[in-house]
């Protein structure tokens with residue numbers, strides 16, 4: 001059994017993918033080729049937004065979003081503590097200070113009611129994360145941001161296709177950031193990412209930042225970087241994007257089946273906000289004796305993962321910020337209780353039955 005099966009997905013679209021790769025090779029269209037522009041406009045349209053800029057990772061999408069908004073030394077940026085490190089790491093890379101906020105224990109996303117108490121005169125932005133493919137509660141977040149004049153950068157690395165009150169994630173904040181890391185719902189064959197925005201100036205600035213601050217070859221208006229989306233990855237992603245809705249629907253079906261199979265057990269299944277569409281990049285349950293259960297499942301050949309075993313405020317990398325255990329208790333509790341189960345569009349009903357029965361029998 002596998003946690004996710006990238007080969008099963010490749011086999012289902014092998015001809016289209018192989019053709020697209022060969023086509024790029026034949027055209028030698030490796031750097032800033034046509035596929036990038038075409039993917040950018042397809043993703044902008046998919047995310048119900050105006051502009052998209054292809055980048056070489058989701059982490060760079062977050063980093064360049066902060067840089068384009070001129071977040072710098074002395075600024076503070078509000079982030080959830082229960083997320084992948086990139087969300088806060090980029091803040092430090094820009095010499096600003098991450099301010100960690102606890103999560104809503106039901107959704108695992110940043111708790112909007114705990115944001116305002118963390119806002120100071122130095123706060124410049126909030127980065128809500130749509131964790132596991134579930135949209136964060138964006139209405140109160142946008143409301144707080146408007147009242148305090150803050151930018152909102154959506155970390156949608158795990159959530160392409162998810163919807164909040166009829167709006168696609170990435171179209172709600174000032175900038176949306178996507179990751180096409182291979183394991184994501186829309187995954188490349190290597191690292192890749194993108195920003196999405198309604199703001200032409202931001203899109204233009206990020207397009208230059210990714211390419212050495214340059215608009216015209218060998219003319220550099222400011223210091224940028226080499227953070228372009230690889231054209232081969234763009235060609236692969238263009239093929240895969242056509243299948244994304246179907247794959248997300250299959251993930252939702254698998255999640256519903258898990259929910260059904262876990263009824264009448266003590267497993268806490270994911271709870272979603274009303275009027276949202278969750279795309280289950282992860283199907284993550286909450287359980288007691290999590291580590292023992294994980295070990296037991298491993299012995300039975302069932303792989304699982306822990307997203308994430310240590311909240312960011314307690315990571316050695318952020319020790320200098322002087323948080324301590326007990327500061328953000330919901331995230332600390334989640335990090336002891338969460339367990340992500342196998343989840344991918346091709347996951348079989350037989351495997352889901354084996355997984356859920358094994359968990360029930362453990363208890």
Ligand SMILES: Cc1ncc(COP(=O)(O)O)c(C=O)c1O
Nearest residue numbers: 057058059084086157179180181
């Ligand atoms: C929530 C979150 N933010 C940011 C990232 C960074 O994306 P990438 O791995 O493409 O740099 C990831 C990916 O793992 C993620 O899960």
